[in-house]
Amino acid sequence: MMKLISLRRRKLVNLLLLLTVCVGLPTIFIYAQGHKHLIKIAENYYNEDDWSSMKALTDKFDFSYLPGLKHLKSSTPELDQNGVVLAPGKVQFKFLNRGMRKGTPEDIVKQGMKDYQKLMSQKVGGPKDATLVPAPAKDDLHNYKHANATILALVRNEEVSKIGQSIRRLQKQFNAKFNYPYTFLNDQPFTDKFKIRILKYTEGAPVEFVHIKPELWDKPSSIDHEREKKEMQILFDHDIAYAKKASYHNMCRFYLGQFYNVPELAKYKYYWRIEPQVKFFTSIDYDVFKYMEDTQKIYGFTINLYDIEESIKTLWPETLRFLNENDNYKYVNPNGTFQWLLEDLQNPKKNKVAGGYSTCHFWSNFEIGDMDFFRGEAYNNWFKHLDSTGKFYYERWGDAPVHSIGVSLFAPKDKIHWFRDIGYEHDPYYSCPATDTTQHCEIGKFSRWEHLYDQNCLMNWLDHDQQKNVY
Ligand SMILES: Nc1nc2c(ncn2[C@@H]2O[C@H](COP(=O)(O)OP(=O)(O)O)[C@@H](O)[C@H]2O)c(=O)[nH]1
Ligand SMILES: [Mg+2]
Numbered sequence: 001m002m003k004l005i006s007l008r009r010r011k012l013v014n015l016l017l018l019l020t021v022c023v024g025l026p027t028i029f030i031y032a033q034g035h036k037h038l039i040k041i042a043e044n045y046y047n048e049d050d051w052s053s054m055k056a057l058t059d060k061f062d063f064s065y066l067p068g069l070k071h072l073k074s075s076t077p078e079l080d081q082n083g084v085v086l087a088p089g090k091v092q093f094k095f096l097n098r099g100m101r102k103g104t105p106e107d108i109v110k111q112g113m114k115d116y117q118k119l120m121s122q123k124v125g126g127p128k129d130a131t132l133v134p135a136p137a138k139d140d141l142h143n144y145k146h147a148n149a150t151i152l153a154l155v156r157n158e159e160v161s162k163i164g165q166s167i168r169r170l171q172k173q174f175n176a177k178f179n180y181p182y183t184f185l186n187d188q189p190f191t192d193k194f195k196i197r198i199l200k201y202t203e204g205a206p207v208e209f210v211h212i213k214p215e216l217w218d219k220p221s222s223i224d225h226e227r228e229k230k231e232m233q234i235l236f237d238h239d240i241a242y243a244k245k246a247s248y249h250n251m252c253r254f255y256l257g258q259f260y261n262v263p264e265l266a267k268y269k270y271y272w273r274i275e276p277q278v279k280f281f282t283s284i285d286y287d288v289f290k291y292m293e294d295t296q297k298i299y300g301f302t303i304n305l306y307d308i309e310e311s312i313k314t315l316w317p318e319t320l321r322f323l324n325e326n327d328n329y330k331y332v333n334p335n336g337t338f339q340w341l342l343e344d345l346q347n348p349k350k351n352k353v354a355g356g357y358s359t360c361h362f363w364s365n366f367e368i369g370d371m372d373f374f375r376g377e378a379y380n381n382w383f384k385h386l387d388s389t390g391k392f393y394y395e396r397w398g399d400a401p402v403h404s405i406g407v408s409l410f411a412p413k414d415k416i417h418w419f420r421d422i423g424y425e426h427d428p429y430y431s432c433p434a435t436d437t438t439q440h441c442e443i444g445k446f447s448r449w450e451h452l453y454d455q456n457c458l459m460n461w462l463d464h465d466q467q468k469n470v471y
Contacts, residue, residue: 025319074261091323091332093356095342097201099463105420105454108346112459117444119462123434124421130294132286135177146180149270150208154185154255157194162276167201171273174284180272181206181266187217187250208264216258217250221392238310240396253392255364255399257383260371269293269372275365281423281430283437288368288419298373300417301362301409302424302431304458306346309353311396315386316341316357319405323383331378333414339464341405346460360457361404365426368419369403378410413465418458420471428452 001262083094126132136144157406182202190209199207202242235243242248270289277442290425292300323329344351350359373379407416421440424431428449432441446456
């Protein structure tokens with residue numbers, strides 16, 4: 001009996017040994033090979049420079065138990081504290097809600113406007129991050145050493161009275177004290193009538209009248225007319241202002257990608273853009289151009305607002321495409337104003353339609369800027385990419401969002417300045433600060449139409465990108 005049991009046990013042990021050799025070892029071998037194979041696949045994904053595919057792979061499966069993949073995890077580009085990944089072909093941005101705004105879009109507008117009005121009703125003087133240069137005595141004006149700057153207006157002959165109103169107000173508040181030169185630009189020759197009237201408003205300041213060359217103004221020959229007509233009709237059906245106005249498309253393209261190449265402007269670094277029928281509510285008693293120069297700022301604004309999303313549906317996606325081509329990621333300044341561009345709380349629909357861009361922009365009818373920035377490689381290569389898409393005509397990309405995205409991506413945020421002390425209006429929006437000289441505007445009011453309050457993007461600018469307060 002005992003013999004029988006030990007015989008069976010021996011058979012059982014032999015069977016187990018046989019199973020281990022025939023099944024277990026090959027399994028272990030195949031499993032180990034499988035690991036190696038998986039690591040190889042993953043490494044190939046990574047080496048092929050396809051970070052997003054790799055990320056999709058690691059998101060779907062948990063490979064963390066594989067020691068060979070640890071280094072992949074750590075070398076995956078991470079979002080930095082500014083909400084950006086900057087690596088070749090992997091540029092991406094993430095909104096971080098630094099302002100901790102909460103609630104419905106209506107709540108956010110209400111709270112934002114309350115904060116805005118509180119801020120604007122605090123008395124403000126000139127900026128404190130530079131020694132401001134005051135106006136010279138009247139008798140010394142002819143000896144005054146100006147910054148390399150001009151006041152700039154693109155304008156039509158028939159707008160002479162309207163631009164005249166703007167010049168009169170600017171002369172009173174600023175330029176009668178400093179005597180900076182004016183440059184008037186037009187795609188048509190200026191008439192004598194226009195010139196004579198303008199010289200009355202400019203009070204002896206140097207003036208240049210420039211006829212823009214067609215190559216800087218005209219629609220490029222590469223634009224497909226049939227497609228343009230079709231796309232303009234779609235914009236028109238969506239009630240987009242100026243959708244079918246061909247000259248408006250030319251104007252936008254000129255102001256965003258060409259004006260700084262006008263030969264007569266080559267001698268200048270800084271410009272102050274004005275438009276017909278704008279108002280200035282405060283006296284500006286320091287040299288704003290010298291302020292820009294001393295602080296090396298590249299762009300100054302007064303009003304900051306949302307855009308018509310239907311007019312810029314693919315501007316941001318095209319920008320991301322550009323940044324992810326070749327080594328274009330290098331143009332992005334790690335300290336750029338990204339969060340303001342990405343915000344999606346106040347007008348979430350705009351962000352969605354515009355492919356992840358808040359549509360927030362500096363209102364470019366007022367700009368004090370450094371043309372050398374626009375003349376630089378980053379802005380120009382990006383403009384060339386945008387221009388190659390034809391979307392200045394197939395959509396209606398404005399000069400304001402393009403300038404705004406450009407300075408926000410390619411310059412650090414402390415080089416962009418909010419002129420909080422300059423009271424300004426281009427209908428229907430205001431900037432009306434509390435200063436010693438504010439006149440003819442209601443302090444803290446953003447628009448004469450309350451239903452437009454949701455268009456104010458200034459708190460978003462202050463909240464999310466934490467601008468240094470220079471006032
Ligand atoms: N010379 C010229 N100036 C233009 C033309 N279209 C627009 N502008 C100017 O470009 C600026 C912006 O145009 P505007 O009509 O004020 O646009 P809005 O402020 O967006 O409504 C103004 O200074 C206009 O005088 C054009 O076809 N020719
Ligand atoms: Mg205008």
